[in-house]
Amino acid sequence: MKDHSSFKQAFMKNMLLGLKETNASSKIMSLQERKNAIKLSADVAMAFARGNTTWTRAIVVANLAKKEQCEALFRGILGKGYERMTRYSSYKSFKIQRSRKILKRSHKMCCVRRRNTTHRPQSLGVDVLARRMVEKRTQVLRRLIPGGESLDGFSLLNEALDYVIYLRAQVDLMRCLSDQKCAK
Amino acid sequence: MNCGPPPPPPPPPPPPGDLCFFNLNWDQSIDPNGEISSQPHYVAAAPLNSPPKLDLSMISHLHHTQQAQGSLPISEGLMPITHLDQFPTDSGFVERAARFSCFDGGGGGYAGFGRSLTANNVELGNAREESSVSDPASASGEVSLKGPPFESNARKRKAAPKGKGKETCSTISSNDPPKNSEAKDPNAKKCKLGESEGTKDDSIKPKVERNNASTTDNGNGVQKQGKNNTKPPEPPKDYIHVRARRGQATDSHSLAERVRREKISQRMKLLQDLVPGCNKVTGKALMLDEIINYVQSLQRQVEFLSMKLATVNPNLDFNNLPNLLAKDMHQTCGGPLVNSIFPLETSGVALSYASQPQHGNLLNCSIANVLENHCSINPLDSALCRTMNTHHPYFNGIGDAASQMGTFWEDDLQSVVQMDIGQTQEMVVSSQSFNGPSESVHMKMEL
Numbered sequence: 001m002k003d004h005s006s007f008k009q010a011f012m013k014n015m016l017l018g019l020k021e022t023n024a025s026s027k028i029m030s031l032q033e034r035k036n037a038i039k040l041s042a043d044v045a046m047a048f049a050r051g052n053t054t055w056t057r058a059i060v061v062a063n064l065a066k067k068e069q070c071e072a073l074f075r076g077i078l079g080k081g082y083e084r085m086t087r088y089s090s091y092k093s094f095k096i097q098r099s100r101k102i103l104k105r106s107h108k109m110c111c112v113r114r115r116n117t118t119h120r121p122q123s124l125g126v127d128v129l130a131r132r133m134v135e136k137r138t139q140v141l142r143r144l145i146p147g148g149e150s151l152d153g154f155s156l157l158n159e160a161l162d163y164v165i166y167l168r169a170q171v172d173l174m175r176c177l178s179d180q181k182c183a184k
Numbered sequence: 185m186n187c188g189p190p191p192p193p194p195p196p197p198p199p200p201g202d203l204c205f206f207n208l209n210w211d212q213s214i215d216p217n218g219e220i221s222s223q224p225h226y227v228a229a230a231p232l233n234s235p236p237k238l239d240l241s242m243i244s245h246l247h248h249t250q251q252a253q254g255s256l257p258i259s260e261g262l263m264p265i266t267h268l269d270q271f272p273t274d275s276g277f278v279e280r281a282a283r284f285s286c287f288d289g290g291g292g293g294y295a296g297f298g299r300s301l302t303a304n305n306v307e308l309g310n311a312r313e314e315s316s317v318s319d320p321a322s323a324s325g326e327v328s329l330k331g332p333p334f335e336s337n338a339r340k341r342k343a344a345p346k347g348k349g350k351e352t353c354s355t356i357s358s359n360d361p362p363k364n365s366e367a368k369d370p371n372a373k374k375c376k377l378g379e380s381e382g383t384k385d386d387s388i389k390p391k392v393e394r395n396n397a398s399t400t401d402n403g404n405g406v407q408k409q410g411k412n413n414t415k416p417p418e419p420p421k422d423y424i425h426v427r428a429r430r431g432q433a434t435d436s437h438s439l440a441e442r443v444r445r446e447k448i449s450q451r452m453k454l455l456q457d458l459v460p461g462c463n464k465v466t467g468k469a470l471m472l473d474e475i476i477n478y479v480q481s482l483q484r485q486v487e488f489l490s491m492k493l494a495t496v497n498p499n500l501d502f503n504n505l506p507n508l509l510a511k512d513m514h515q516t517c518g519g520p521l522v523n524s525i526f527p528l529e530t531s532g533v534a535l536s537y538a539s540q541p542q543h544g545n546l547l548n549c550s551i552a553n554v555l556e557n558h559c560s561i562n563p564l565d566s567a568l569c570r571t572m573n574t575h576h577p578y579f580n581g582i583g584d585a586a587s588q589m590g591t592f593w594e595d596d597l598q599s600v601v602q603m604d605i606g607q608t609q610e611m612v613v614s615s616q617s618f619n620g621p622s623e624s625v626h627m628k629m630e631l
Contacts, residue, residue: 035495036490038494137472140476164482167482174489177489178489181496
């Protein structure tokens with residue numbers, strides 16, 4: 001928030017660069033493809049404008065893993081640092097995949113155990129119910145925040161805080177862009 | 185402070201039989217509570233308090249030893265041993281002494297503290313936490329102040345069953361779950377206070393001393409109790425264990441847990457400020473709901489806007505990106521400066537302006553109503569203008585800023601989106617360049 005306008009500049013620059021990269025073949029793109037490309041460039045622009053946090057890394061890694069098409073985009077935005085970045089992030093993505101698997105398995109086991117243990121007593125305390133509600137919502141939030149699956153409660157909230165701030169800025173900027181385009 | 189149900193307040197001059205009766209009740213009330221876990225620690229501690237039959241000779245001997253150690257400047261006023269000897273050795277007396285000892289321990293030495301505790305019962309837990317937290321340090325005066333009342337309680341609970349000659353009771357009462365203790369402690373304190381105020385006659389104090397003697401009369405207990413009574417700088421090591429075990433909230437894990445929870449709640453507060461409509465709800469789950477909704481809505485907006493961008497102008501080309509980039513670099517050079525000077529104004533204004541016309545804009549996609557759209561855009565643009573324009577006075581005069589601003593904005597518009605230059609567009613640009621400076625000048629005046 002404190003470097004808001006510099007973030008805006010960086011975002012705009014990255015976004016336009018990304019649009020240039022992805023829209024190079026815009027004549028043959030369908031609407032959906034174009035939309036995806038725009039969203040991708042917006043996300044990546046946001047991530048790179050933000051810098052180094054968990055969610056930005058997660059966005060970059062997810063986009064890298066998703067398609068090879070955005071390689072050009074990254075190359076365009078990052079310039080020289082691309083090679084270093086991709087090496088790092090491919091390693092990172094592998095790691096994240098594996099740890100995600102482990103997490104899922106342990107979560108399943110936890111669920112099973114909890115079901116076994118806590119469903120026997122019929123009367124659940126209010127605090128237990130409240131805690132369960134909070135846990136459920138935390139899980140949902142974990143799914144929403146990129147890269148949040150591997151975070152605990154506190155850092156998840158931290159990331160959520162950061163993510164919300166920049167997501168809002170992104171929405172504002174994209175609205176500016178689209179409105180200007182509409183105006184033309 | 186140690187757990188266990190509060191003892192029923194006995195009348196100030198109770199007959200021994202009555203006291204026995206009381207004690208019976210008390211034991212019964214305790215018994216169902218306790219999982220009789222004779223943990224080694226308590227078993228070790230129990231024999232200290234165990235001997236129900238007190239030899240007066242033993243007591244006096246003990247007393248001598250204590251005095252010899254010099255560790256018993258008892259605050260209640262040290263009674264001569266002859267006083268002690270006056271009292272018969274029946275168990276009722278011992279027990280009553282045991283009970284009163286704690287009262288006096290709390291009342292005589294720490295009446296003020298006990299009162300403050302009863303005044304705000306809620307703080308009891310906190311106080312205990314503090315003391316137990318800082319206990320391992322064991323050097324702070326706070327601990328030594330706060331410790332002894334609890335100690336005296338503990339002694340009471342241990343000593344009271346001793347009158348009945350039940351060691352298991354003492355262990356049980358000390359093993360009670362923490363909630364119990366927390367819930368019952370204020371009551372206990374109250375009882376104690378009332379007792380201590382009601383029983384100020386001298387006849388009790390000797391008993392107190394005797395009780396001290398009796399509790400301490402087993403070998404290693406002497407030192408401990410002596411320390412407790414005299415509130416010396418160092419509390420005994422035993423009590424660290426006791427508290428940690430009893431409360432289960434004082435070990436390092438739960439302390440860390442508490443710190444974590446505080447941090448989380450602080451984050452939640454920040455998020456509450458950030459997410460609109462979140463400061464009305466209470467409760468963590470509801471707040472998380474709001475946050476989730478907000479994040480989802482923002483993500484959906486990004487989707488929607490990217491879709492909109494994709495539909496609006498399919499033939500984007502960014503041929504003169506270098507121009508734009510040069511401008512961007514220029515702006516980023518100015519950006520940090522502006523931010524360092526007006527960090528709040530620029531960002532806050534931009535955000536508030538940008539968030540206002542959002543719903544109107546979402547629907548006005550069609551190019552047909554350009555003018556409407558333009559009107560709704562204007563706040564946005566002016567917000568952008570502000571952020572861009574605030575750094576102009578640094579290289580130009582204020583008078584120049586307006587004209588500079590106009591050309592700047594125009595260039596920017598033209599280069600950001602390539603469009604066919606129609607009549608309407610020129611109107612738009614001119615009006616914007618007209619609007620922008622006025623806004624910016626206004627902004628400057630505000631600043």
